[in-house]
Amino acid sequence: DTREVMNAVIYVVKSGCDWRMLPHDFPEWHSVYQYFSQWKKDGIWKKIHDSLRGKVRKKDRKKEQPTAGIIDSQSVKTAEKGGFVAMTLVKR
Numbered sequence: 001d002t003r004e005v006m007n008a009v010i011y012v013v014k015s016g017c018d019w020r021m022l023p024h025d026f027p028e029w030h031s032v033y034q035y036f037s038q039w040k041k042d043g044i045w046k047k048i049h050d051s052l053r054g055k056v057r058k059k060d061r062k063k064e065q066p067t068a069g070i071i072d073s074q075s076v077k078t079a080e081k082g083g084f085v086a087m088t089l090v091k092r
Contacts (some may be wrong), residue, residue: 001027008032 008026012019022029039045054064 002035005032005035008035 004027008022008029009032010025011017012022012032019033021030022032028033053066057066058064
């Protein structure tokens with residue numbers, strides 16, 4: 001059942017568990033992983049993501065396609081160095 005496969009994929013994503021650790025009430029892990037991999041290869045996940053993003057944006061009365069995007073890698077770098085204080089101190 002495709003719905004059960006999708007439920008298993010969502011479980012793995014939400015819980016962070018390994019594929020092999022799927023509870024036994026889901027389909028066998030290797031079957032779920034095969035579907036996941038094939039859907040990834042076929043671009044199904046991107047289509048799902050884009051469709052859902054468009055619906056959410058439309059509900060918020062925005063254009064379906066975003067016109068800009070912001071990626072901020074500094075938040076990761078500053079957290080690793082101790083945050084704002086570490087970035088503002090001058091080492092001599």
